[in-house]
Structure formats: C-alpha cells, structure tokens
Amino acid sequence: MELAYFSPLPDDRSGISAYSVELLRYLELFYNITLIYDNLDKVNESIKNRYKIISLDEFSPKNFDRLLYNMGNNIEFHANIYKTAIKNPGIVILHDFFLSGFMSNYHKIDPNFNIQDEIFYSHSYKGLTEFFLNSYDEFAKHYPINRRIIENSYGIITHTEKSLELAELYYQNRDFLTHIPHLRASIIPDKQTAKKILSLQDKTIFCVFGLIGPNKMHKEILYAWNESLKNDQNAVLIYASGTTNNEYFLNLKDFVKTNSIENIIFTNWLDNNEYHIYQSACDVSIQLRASDNGEASGALLDCFNYESLVISNYSNFKDYTLYIDNICELKLALKTCLNNNQNIVKNAKNLIITKHNPLSCASRIRDLIEKSYKNSNKLNVHKSRVLLDISAIAREDLKTGIARVVLQELNAILKISHMLVEPIYFDQRDEKKGYFYAGDFITSRHGIPFKNDTSTEVDIRDGDIFYGIDFPIFYKFPLFESAIYEAYKIGFFNKLKSKKTKIYFKIHDILPITSPQFFPYHACELHLQWIETIRKIDPVLIATSQKTKNDLEKYGFNKIKIIPLGSNFTELKVRHIKFKNRTFLAVGTIEERKAQKAIVNTFLRLQNEGIEADLIIVGKLGRVDEDFKEFLCKKHKNIKYLKFVSDRFLCSLYSSTEAIIAASYDEGYGLPMVEASYYGACIIARDIPVFRDILGENATYFKDDISLYETIKNYKSKKTNRQIGITWEYTAREILKLIKEDL
Incomplete structure (x- = not known):
C-alpha cells in the first residue's frame, strides 16, 4: 500500500525531523513510503539512500493510497504541508495543538489567507472579539486556530494527553483526537x-x-x-x-x-x-x-x-x-x-x-490510518453549537430592561464560552419566513471590521442547541406578531426536533398575562399565543426568579430551572454627592406599572406639608399618559427627572442618596435593585413576591401607595455593607452548565 509522508527531514533543525526518522523505520513495515519534500539537496544522505523522495510539484494524491502529514508551528517547514493537507484530506499527526504561531506567519506564504477569517472559523465571535482587543502575541496564548486542518482530515493523532484536555476546553469534544504515545526505542546510555x-x-x-x-x-x-x-x-x-x-x-x-x-x-x-x-x-x-x-x-x-x-x-x-x-x-x-x-x-x-515502544506505537498509527480511511469521513470538531435567538433586539434595540438584559447575557456567553455560538433572528426575506444568521449584529456592536453573510438561512445540524434568550414579541405598530409562533407555524421547531436539538427558552416574565392592564393593546393575546406555542414545543424553561417560575407552573409548565440575572459590578471610581436635603432615587423606564406617578405624588405631598425630601427619577419615557410626561419635563422644587445618565453617575447616585425606591405594582425581576445593593444603596420596595425573592431582608417594604407616604416620611437611612451580587459571567456559566449537562 502506497503512503505519502509529509514532514521536515534531517538535516532540518526541527525535532519533528528526528521524530520522523524513528517513525519511518517502523511504518515501512506496513507501507511503501514516499517522502514528499521540496529541497532534496538539504536531505541527509542516509534518508536519500533509504526512501524514495519526490517534490511537492511531483506529488499527486491519486498515486497514493494513504496520506500522512506531520504538522507543527514552524512556518518554514510546515507551510506547504498545511496547504497540501487542506486540499487533500489524510491523517495528521498534530505535534502542536496550538497552531497560532504558524498562523501568524502563514499570510507570507499564501496571499489569499486572511487571519480574521481563520480566527472566526476556529473560534467564532469570542475569538474574533479577543483578537481585536489584544495584541496578537497575547491572543495567540489562548486560541489554537486549528479547526481547519482538523476538519479537513480523516483522523488526527496527538502524542499528549494535554491535547485531549484542550480539545475538551475549546470544542467540548475530544473524540476527534486519537492519543498515541510518542515512540521511543529504549537505549542504554554510557x-x-x-x-x-x-x-x-x-x-x-x-x-x-x-x-x-x-x-x-x-x-x-x-x-x-x-x-x-x-x-x-x-x-x-x-x-x-x-x-x-x-x-x-x-x-x-x-x-x-x-x-x-x-x-x-x-x-x-x-x-x-x-x-x-x-x-x-x-x-x-x-x-x-x-x-x-x-x-x-x-x-x-x-x-x-x-x-x-x-x-x-x-x-x-x-x-x-x-x-x-x-x-x-x-x-x-x-x-x-x-x-x-x-x-x-x-x-x-x-x-x-x-x-x-516504537513498534507498538507505529502499529497503533497504522491501525488509526486504516480505520480512518475505511470511513473516509472528514472530522467535525463541534458536537454541537448554540443557536442564540436574539430576534427582537436584532430588529431594533428598544432600550428596554429586557433588551439590556439580553445584550449583557449575550456578551457574557460570547466572552466565556468556547462553544460555537451562532446568534440568529427570525425575519422575512422575499416572502420567505425563517431564521437567519445575525453575525453582523455582534460585530457592529463591538466595532469589529468583519463582515458576515447575514442573508443565509440557518441550516439545522444534528446536535444543535436552540436557546431563545430574547423576548421576540413585536407589538410596536405596525408589527403585531410572535416570532416563535411564526417559526412554529412554518415547522422550524419540528425540524429542530428531527435533528435531536435541545431547546431552551429564557422566560423573563409573563407580566402581560398576569398584569395585562399595564401593557399595550394585543399584548396579553400575543403572550398567551406565545406561551401556548412554547407549551407545544415542550422546551426547558429558564426563569429568572421564583415568582416567574410560580407563574409558569400555574400555566402547566414543569421543566423549569431558575437562574438569576447577573449584573455589571464594575469597580468605578464613585464620586460622593452631597445633597442639601434627604434625597431619594427611582430608576427604571417611566411607565404605569413601575408606579413613578405614585412616587411623585408622595413627594408632592411631602413638599406641601413642609417636609424636606427630594426625589431624582432616572429612566427613559415609556407608556405613561401625556400629562405625566409633561410634568416630568418641567422644573420642580423637590423632583428632578434625568432621562439618561452614565454608569459612573448612576453609581454615585446609588451610593449618595438616602434610598432607592422600587414601587412597581408587578415585576419579573428588579435588576436595578440588585445593582443598587452592590453599590451600597438602601432600598425601599413595594411588598410584592419578586422583591421579597431577590432582596430578602435587605430592603424596607411598604404595602401600597398610601403606606409609601408614611414610609418615606419616617424613613431613617440604614446604610449597610455592599451585597455580594451575581455577575453576568456567573449567569452565563450556569446557563452553559445546564446546556452541557443535558448533552
């Protein structure tokens, strides 16, 4: 059987050349070997005399039954080997799991080579982002950039157990590697x-x-x-x-x-x-x-x-x-x-x-070669990928609380996970509805000069994981639709199930069903349609709080995991603000459900009674009546409205005001409260289940709008130590852990 062998050879200054001399002595017991090497004049005479050697130009894969490549990082010795292996699949002995050193110089050999494309192919958006944020030397320590040669091979041999660990880390899969020890003939030294x-x-x-x-x-x-x-x-x-x-x-x-x-x-x-x-x-x-x-x-x-x-x-x-x-x-x-x-x-x-033992090791290499060629299937490093549904925010960032949560969780998942993550979104193209790749959304948000083809419809693969992280219900005129419902109608989720895909949905809340009076026309109807569709899909649900889990259980769901939301706990240099009077803070989108109007009425009453207490409201305008919008835009003695503030200034408000007031009539979570606790803020909260769930004893509670007045009037600040919070990285790890456990 004819075997083409690609490797540096003596007298090349490469450890792999010495390795090949030893391996060839035993492989020749199984194959007729031809060495593929371009510079015959450099080859040691003992090798010339023992083996047939041809140049790369003379090489034709059709003349050989088996191809065996030795791959390392030295660009001088391995550039042509890499180029040939990509075009002509065979077996690769991967001497270095990390090929980032090789890739940094490959553009000098191949003018069509683009390092950004190669990084994206191996490490998706996580790798691409890190590449643009760091020097290449620093980046190369953490990203192997080896997927292409692996997936253009029938089999990969590694000599180290460490490579198996790295394969598990970067690809959640070590099955594509075969560990065969480095052969060594025992000697007796003098x-x-x-x-x-x-x-x-x-x-x-x-x-x-x-x-x-x-x-x-x-x-x-x-x-x-x-x-x-x-x-x-x-x-x-x-x-x-x-x-x-x-x-x-x-x-x-x-x-x-x-x-x-x-x-x-x-x-x-x-x-x-x-x-x-x-x-x-x-x-x-x-x-x-x-x-x-x-x-x-x-x-x-x-x-x-x-x-x-x-x-x-x-x-x-x-x-x-x-x-x-x-x-x-x-x-x-x-x-x-x-x-x-x-x-x-x-x-x-x-x-x-x-x-x-050299004969044993060479025999195992022969066995791997024969087994791999019998199948002749190219390898696939990824057992699974995560299809991350960001349909709502990919269309338009409405800057809602949920939109903010989606962005933070998305960024955290991309930051920590080496799993192949593909953001996708539901859309209609040329009268055809379906899910499309949303890569440009990621690269544009991070300022990465890298263009993806977003016109491609999602191709569903065996082992894919679908994670609906977003809240894909559109009721902003003229759109009144549920992306999940539309996708279900065209059979998308049936296709997922036919490919044995695991399906997860993040449920932030079902407030339009439990508190429909606070939401737009059609919201309750759309949410009921959405919930019923999810019931038919039968996924695992990820709730953000016990309250949301309880609400879902009332509608018959039982596969529910609680994973709390994370927060951005950045150690900002906070400036303490000195206020003339006791000053309270309310943070959140201005809408009826969050009861800013009740808070304002409380402070107007305090002012009328001569009680000095000031209020700062922070948040963009949402669904409130025009009179209240006009009120907020006017100047008032003890009430100040700020539409947008920087994170640094918001942290200063958290640490400097008397307390932050959370007066919502209903909530799915209450992220500003968690963040405020971290920065040392005291909290006055309406006594509703979700606030009890996430704040516990770290808040002063009031029962209704009337008791809010008494609470503020008699409130004495109880400054406490910072509360240890959950980061977005923790939340992302828990979600990925759940996904991996189910694989």
Missing part, C-alpha cells in the same frame, strides 16, 4: 564515556535541551542557576539547544557576562550523534514550559530514555520528574535534586519501555 568525550568527566552535568526561546523558560533557568550553582566548580549547565543571534539569546549571553557565570556552556545546533552524546552525559535535565499548549516534547522523553533526572513543570509527568509547580521552586530543586531521586529516574525509564 554516561562516563560521553562525559569523557566532552572532557567533563569530573562534572555533574545539567542540560537544557531544545531551541532557545521564552516558552522554554531559558531566561528563568539562567536566573535560578545564578542564584544557586554558579559558584559550584563541580557543576556545569549546558544549553544543548542550538542558538541564533536573536535578541532573547543575546540577552542570555549578556547576563552570563555581566554576572561572571563561568560554569555555563552554549552549544551550536547538534546533529544526531552530538545530541546522543550530550543526552548520554547529562545527569540532570531541566525541561520547563511557560505554558503547556499540547506540544509533544521529544526532548523530555529522550531525557527519560537516557536516564537523567528531569526537573520539570509538565503537569502530565509529575510521577516521572522532580516536579516544580512554580518557577520560584527551581533554585532549591537545583541544589537538592541529586538527593535520593533514583526512583524517579527508574520510573521514567520504565515509562519509555512500557508505553513508548
């Missing part, structure tokens, strides 16, 4: 002979293997050596690495010179024979990483194989190394590492013998 060759037979040799760079923490190792063993004439530290004249390496050299460190050696690039000598001579190797992003470390396994004691911070190898959890522990580890640690060395050697 330490004394190797030391003699290096003229270091009387020294304890400490080595650092690997190309010099910040991720291997070579600077930190040097600093620790300077503070521990630099004056020990029996010890020597060798950077057996291969060096370049980059700034990082030159800084190391300068530090050595400045601090007069004499027992340090920097080698040039080592060929295989030289590398074998240094590994054999080494007593203690120091192998560290600033971050573990799923890279395979052949050098670490070589250290195990050559029986040196390894000082390491690799969490997956704690039992086989002198493990340090913090770089501060390195200095002590260097001083004490030779004290009774032979069992660690024996355990590490036994790991090589039992888990990394």
